[in-house]
Amino acid sequence: MVQYSKKIQAVPEPTIRRMPSYLAFAEGLLRKGQQFVSSTQIANYMNIDPTQVTKDLSYTTIVGKTRVGYEVKAIVDVLSEFLGFSVMDNAFLVGAGSLGSALLHDSGLNHFGLKIEAAFDINPSTIGRKINDVEVFHIDQFRDLAQELNVIMGIITVPAENAQTVADLMVAWGIKAIWNFTPARIKVPDDIIVQNTTLYSNLAIIFNKLHQDKREE
Numbered sequence: 001m002v003q004y005s006k007k008i009q010a011v012p013e014p015t016i017r018r019m020p021s022y023l024a025f026a027e028g029l030l031r032k033g034q035q036f037v038s039s040t041q042i043a044n045y046m047n048i049d050p051t052q053v054t055k056d057l058s059y060t061t062i063v064g065k066t067r068v069g070y071e072v073k074a075i076v077d078v079l080s081e082f083l084g085f086s087v088m089d090n091a092f093l094v095g096a097g098s099l100g101s102a103l104l105h106d107s108g109l110n111h112f113g114l115k116i117e118a119a120f121d122i123n124p125s126t127i128g129r130k131i132n133d134v135e136v137f138h139i140d141q142f143r144d145l146a147q148e149l150n151v152i153m154g155i156i157t158v159p160a161e162n163a164q165t166v167a168d169l170m171v172a173w174g175i176k177a178i179w180n181f182t183p184a185r186i187k188v189p190d191d192i193i194v195q196n197t198t199l200y201s202n203l204a205i206i207f208n209k210l211h212q213d214k215r216e217e
Protein backbone atom coordinates (compact mmCIF):
# COMPACT_ATOMS: atom_id res chain seq x y z
CA MET A 1 0.00 0.00 0.00
CA VAL A 2 1.23 3.48 -0.81
CA GLN A 3 2.04 5.51 2.27
CA TYR A 4 0.72 9.01 2.56
CA SER A 5 1.17 11.85 4.97
CA LYS A 6 -0.45 11.59 8.38
CA LYS A 7 -0.92 15.37 8.26
CA ILE A 8 -4.11 14.95 6.18
CA GLN A 9 -6.16 17.04 8.65
CA ALA A 10 -3.79 19.96 8.27
CA VAL A 11 -3.89 20.15 4.47
CA PRO A 12 -5.33 23.52 3.42
CA GLU A 13 -8.52 23.39 1.34
CA PRO A 14 -7.00 25.26 -1.68
CA THR A 15 -4.31 22.54 -1.79
CA ILE A 16 -6.95 19.79 -1.69
CA ARG A 17 -8.84 21.56 -4.50
CA ARG A 18 -5.70 21.60 -6.69
CA MET A 19 -4.81 17.96 -6.07
CA PRO A 20 -7.37 16.40 -8.48
CA SER A 21 -5.88 18.59 -11.23
CA TYR A 22 -2.34 17.43 -10.36
CA LEU A 23 -3.65 13.88 -10.51
CA ALA A 24 -5.40 14.37 -13.87
CA PHE A 25 -2.24 15.99 -15.32
CA ALA A 26 -0.02 13.15 -14.06
CA GLU A 27 -2.45 10.51 -15.39
CA GLY A 28 -2.24 12.18 -18.82
CA LEU A 29 1.58 12.18 -18.70
CA LEU A 30 1.60 8.54 -17.65
CA ARG A 31 -0.58 7.63 -20.64
CA LYS A 32 1.94 9.40 -22.89
CA GLY A 33 4.75 7.41 -21.30
CA GLN A 34 6.45 10.31 -19.49
CA GLN A 35 8.33 9.07 -16.42
CA PHE A 36 9.32 12.26 -14.63
CA VAL A 37 7.84 15.73 -14.33
CA SER A 38 9.28 18.91 -12.85
CA SER A 39 7.45 21.27 -10.50
CA THR A 40 7.83 23.96 -13.20
CA GLN A 41 6.05 21.77 -15.76
CA ILE A 42 3.20 21.13 -13.30
CA ALA A 43 3.12 24.82 -12.37
CA ASN A 44 2.84 25.88 -16.04
CA TYR A 45 -0.07 23.50 -16.54
CA MET A 46 -1.80 24.79 -13.39
CA ASN A 47 -0.89 28.42 -14.04
CA ILE A 48 0.56 28.81 -10.53
CA ASP A 49 4.00 29.29 -9.00
CA PRO A 50 6.35 26.23 -8.86
CA THR A 51 6.91 26.86 -5.13
CA GLN A 52 3.17 26.34 -4.60
CA VAL A 53 3.39 22.97 -6.38
CA THR A 54 6.32 21.92 -4.19
CA LYS A 55 4.44 23.04 -1.08
CA ASP A 56 1.22 21.25 -2.09
CA LEU A 57 3.01 17.98 -2.84
CA SER A 58 4.95 18.21 0.43
CA TYR A 59 1.70 17.33 2.24
CA THR A 60 2.08 13.87 0.71
CA THR A 61 5.00 11.44 0.66
CA ILE A 62 5.85 12.36 -2.94
CA VAL A 63 9.49 13.45 -3.04
CA GLY A 64 11.15 15.15 -5.99
CA LYS A 65 14.63 14.25 -7.19
CA THR A 66 17.14 16.98 -8.02
CA ARG A 67 17.30 17.73 -11.76
CA VAL A 68 14.85 14.90 -12.53
CA GLY A 69 11.68 16.04 -10.80
CA TYR A 70 8.83 13.91 -9.53
CA GLU A 71 8.14 10.37 -10.64
CA VAL A 72 4.84 10.57 -12.55
CA LYS A 73 3.66 7.12 -11.44
CA ALA A 74 4.29 8.06 -7.79
CA ILE A 75 2.14 11.20 -8.18
CA VAL A 76 -0.70 9.11 -9.62
CA ASP A 77 -0.48 6.37 -6.96
CA VAL A 78 0.04 8.63 -3.95
CA LEU A 79 -2.54 11.26 -4.91
CA SER A 80 -5.19 8.66 -5.78
CA GLU A 81 -4.82 7.19 -2.33
CA PHE A 82 -4.33 10.52 -0.58
CA LEU A 83 -7.56 11.90 -2.04
CA GLY A 84 -9.45 8.73 -1.24
CA PHE A 85 -10.07 8.05 -4.94
CA SER A 86 -8.61 4.56 -4.75
CA VAL A 87 -11.17 3.54 -2.12
CA MET A 88 -14.81 3.13 -3.17
CA ASP A 89 -17.39 4.91 -0.98
CA ASN A 90 -21.11 4.36 -1.36
CA ALA A 91 -23.75 7.02 -1.83
CA PHE A 92 -27.51 7.45 -2.16
CA LEU A 93 -28.89 10.05 -4.52
CA VAL A 94 -32.24 11.69 -3.79
CA GLY A 95 -34.01 13.42 -6.68
CA ALA A 96 -33.60 11.45 -9.93
CA GLY A 97 -34.68 14.33 -12.18
CA SER A 98 -32.64 16.19 -14.73
CA LEU A 99 -29.49 16.85 -12.66
CA GLY A 100 -29.81 13.60 -10.66
CA SER A 101 -29.95 11.56 -13.89
CA ALA A 102 -26.93 13.40 -15.27
CA LEU A 103 -24.95 12.51 -12.13
CA LEU A 104 -26.10 8.90 -12.36
CA HIS A 105 -24.67 8.83 -15.90
CA ASP A 106 -21.35 10.39 -14.88
CA SER A 107 -18.68 7.68 -15.00
CA GLY A 108 -16.25 10.17 -13.43
CA LEU A 109 -17.80 9.68 -9.99
CA ASN A 110 -16.97 5.97 -10.12
CA HIS A 111 -13.48 6.74 -11.37
CA PHE A 112 -12.96 9.08 -8.42
CA GLY A 113 -14.18 6.55 -5.85
CA LEU A 114 -17.91 7.16 -5.46
CA LYS A 115 -20.48 4.47 -6.19
CA ILE A 116 -24.12 5.53 -6.21
CA GLU A 117 -25.88 2.46 -4.81
CA ALA A 118 -29.47 3.62 -5.24
CA ALA A 119 -31.54 6.64 -6.19
CA PHE A 120 -34.81 7.88 -4.64
CA ASP A 121 -37.66 9.98 -5.90
CA ILE A 122 -41.36 10.68 -5.32
CA ASN A 123 -42.39 10.79 -8.97
CA PRO A 124 -44.27 7.57 -9.88
CA SER A 125 -43.05 7.73 -13.48
CA THR A 126 -39.41 7.63 -12.30
CA ILE A 127 -39.73 5.07 -9.49
CA GLY A 128 -38.84 1.52 -10.58
CA ARG A 129 -36.73 2.74 -13.50
CA LYS A 130 -33.03 2.05 -13.79
CA ILE A 131 -30.80 4.96 -14.73
CA ASN A 132 -27.39 3.76 -15.88
CA ASP A 133 -28.00 0.54 -13.91
CA VAL A 134 -28.92 2.36 -10.70
CA GLU A 135 -32.45 1.61 -9.52
CA VAL A 136 -34.79 4.44 -8.50
CA PHE A 137 -36.81 3.67 -5.35
CA HIS A 138 -39.61 5.56 -3.63
CA ILE A 139 -38.21 7.84 -0.93
CA ASP A 140 -40.16 5.83 1.68
CA GLN A 141 -37.71 2.96 1.04
CA PHE A 142 -34.73 5.11 2.04
CA ARG A 143 -34.85 3.92 5.66
CA ASP A 144 -34.78 0.18 4.83
CA LEU A 145 -32.04 0.50 2.24
CA ALA A 146 -29.94 2.79 4.46
CA GLN A 147 -30.01 0.07 7.12
CA GLU A 148 -29.18 -2.64 4.59
CA LEU A 149 -26.38 -0.96 2.62
CA ASN A 150 -23.27 0.65 4.02
CA VAL A 151 -23.85 4.13 2.64
CA ILE A 152 -22.00 7.11 4.07
CA MET A 153 -22.81 9.87 1.60
CA GLY A 154 -26.06 11.41 0.44
CA ILE A 155 -26.43 13.44 -2.74
CA ILE A 156 -29.33 15.91 -2.82
CA THR A 157 -30.73 16.87 -6.23
CA VAL A 158 -34.35 17.70 -5.35
CA PRO A 159 -36.02 21.12 -5.71
CA ALA A 160 -34.55 23.56 -3.17
CA GLU A 161 -37.72 23.71 -1.06
CA ASN A 162 -37.45 19.94 -0.33
CA ALA A 163 -33.72 19.91 0.44
CA GLN A 164 -34.02 20.27 4.24
CA THR A 165 -36.55 17.43 4.54
CA VAL A 166 -34.25 15.17 2.53
CA ALA A 167 -31.21 16.25 4.60
CA ASP A 168 -33.10 15.47 7.84
CA LEU A 169 -33.95 12.02 6.49
CA MET A 170 -30.32 11.38 5.55
CA VAL A 171 -29.03 12.43 8.98
CA ALA A 172 -31.67 10.30 10.74
CA TRP A 173 -30.51 7.21 8.85
CA GLY A 174 -26.80 7.54 9.44
CA ILE A 175 -25.47 9.45 6.43
CA LYS A 176 -22.15 11.09 7.41
CA ALA A 177 -21.63 13.45 4.46
CA ILE A 178 -24.05 15.36 2.26
CA TRP A 179 -23.29 16.68 -1.22
CA ASN A 180 -25.94 19.33 -1.71
CA PHE A 181 -26.51 20.43 -5.30
CA THR A 182 -29.52 22.61 -4.49
CA PRO A 183 -29.25 26.34 -3.88
CA ALA A 184 -30.85 25.78 -0.44
CA ARG A 185 -28.60 26.04 2.63
CA ILE A 186 -29.36 22.99 4.76
CA LYS A 187 -28.96 22.76 8.53
CA VAL A 188 -27.40 19.58 9.94
CA PRO A 189 -25.58 18.57 13.17
CA ASP A 190 -21.95 19.73 13.40
CA ASP A 191 -20.49 16.26 12.85
CA ILE A 192 -22.10 15.93 9.40
CA ILE A 193 -19.94 17.01 6.47
CA VAL A 194 -21.77 19.23 3.97
CA GLN A 195 -20.45 20.32 0.59
CA ASN A 196 -22.59 22.71 -1.43
CA THR A 197 -22.05 22.68 -5.18
CA THR A 198 -23.75 25.11 -7.50
CA LEU A 199 -23.02 25.72 -11.15
CA TYR A 200 -24.95 28.94 -10.82
CA SER A 201 -22.50 30.48 -8.34
CA ASN A 202 -19.69 29.89 -10.82
CA LEU A 203 -21.84 31.39 -13.58
CA ALA A 204 -22.50 34.43 -11.39
CA ILE A 205 -18.73 34.86 -10.92
CA ILE A 206 -18.13 34.62 -14.69
CA PHE A 207 -20.89 37.17 -15.41
CA ASN A 208 -19.60 39.45 -12.70
CA LYS A 209 -16.06 39.35 -14.14
CA LEU A 210 -17.34 39.79 -17.71
CA HIS A 211 -19.38 42.81 -16.76
CA GLN A 212 -16.59 44.22 -14.63
CA ASP A 213 -14.24 44.01 -17.63
CA LYS A 214 -16.88 45.76 -19.76
CA ARG A 215 -17.23 48.50 -17.14
CA GLU A 216 -13.46 49.00 -17.14
CA GLU A 217 -13.28 49.29 -20.98
Ligand SMILES: NC(=O)c1ccc[n+]([C@@H]2O[C@H](COP(=O)([O-])OP(=O)(O)OC[C@H]3O[C@@H](n4cnc5c(N)ncnc54)[C@H](O)[C@@H]3O)[C@@H](O)[C@H]2O)c1
Pocket residue numbers: 094095096097098099100120121122123126139157158159160162165166180181182183197198199200
Ligand atom coordinates in the same frame (compact mmCIF):
# COMPACT_ATOMS: atom_id res chain seq x y z
N1 LIG B 1 -25.62 22.36 -8.49
C1 LIG B 1 -25.86 22.70 -9.72
O1 LIG B 1 -24.96 23.12 -10.40
C2 LIG B 1 -27.26 22.56 -10.23
C3 LIG B 1 -27.53 22.50 -11.58
C4 LIG B 1 -28.84 22.28 -11.96
C5 LIG B 1 -29.83 22.15 -10.98
N2 LIG B 1 -29.52 22.27 -9.68
C6 LIG B 1 -30.48 22.10 -8.58
O2 LIG B 1 -30.70 20.70 -8.46
C7 LIG B 1 -32.03 20.47 -8.06
C8 LIG B 1 -32.72 19.57 -9.08
O3 LIG B 1 -32.78 20.22 -10.33
P1 LIG B 1 -33.35 19.46 -11.58
O4 LIG B 1 -33.22 20.38 -12.73
O5 LIG B 1 -32.72 18.11 -11.67
O6 LIG B 1 -34.91 19.30 -11.18
P2 LIG B 1 -35.93 18.18 -11.62
O7 LIG B 1 -37.28 18.73 -11.34
O8 LIG B 1 -35.62 17.68 -12.99
O9 LIG B 1 -35.63 16.99 -10.60
C9 LIG B 1 -35.97 17.02 -9.24
C10 LIG B 1 -36.39 15.62 -8.86
O10 LIG B 1 -36.58 15.58 -7.45
C11 LIG B 1 -37.73 14.80 -7.19
N3 LIG B 1 -38.21 15.16 -5.85
C12 LIG B 1 -38.87 16.26 -5.45
N4 LIG B 1 -39.09 16.23 -4.13
C13 LIG B 1 -38.56 15.07 -3.68
C14 LIG B 1 -38.47 14.47 -2.39
N5 LIG B 1 -38.95 15.04 -1.30
N6 LIG B 1 -37.83 13.28 -2.28
C15 LIG B 1 -37.35 12.66 -3.38
N7 LIG B 1 -37.42 13.18 -4.62
C16 LIG B 1 -38.00 14.39 -4.77
C17 LIG B 1 -38.69 15.14 -8.33
O11 LIG B 1 -39.69 14.17 -8.49
C18 LIG B 1 -37.73 15.19 -9.49
O12 LIG B 1 -37.58 13.93 -10.13
C19 LIG B 1 -32.68 21.86 -7.92
O13 LIG B 1 -32.59 22.24 -6.57
C20 LIG B 1 -31.82 22.73 -8.79
O14 LIG B 1 -31.82 24.09 -8.38
C21 LIG B 1 -28.26 22.45 -9.29
